[in-house]
Amino acid sequence: MNAGQIEVESTLTERYQTTVPEQVRRALNLSKHDKLHYRISGSTAVLSRASQPGEEDQVLTQFLAFLARDPTQFRALDAGLRDRIQALVGDVEVNLDDALLPDDE
16 A cells, blocks of 8 residues: 555445545545545446535646636647657557556556
């Protein structure tokens, strides 16, 4: 387990309910009635705090601010560059839902 990584278990009740362990509640800054988001890939589930209505996506906010600073630096991808990229990666299949491997693997 990596430093800063939390690993805990919880048990499902007869009604398929569980208590979110305290360590997880603290790590995700969860409060009563918060919504949870699950991402399933094969037999692996990733649990995260669902964004609340009105809650800003910090990554998106920073990216939009970056674009706003100088929108003239961006232009459409020309056909020649698109074709060169396609020639380099055309046969590579990518599943954006696959988990990334740790650096040490």
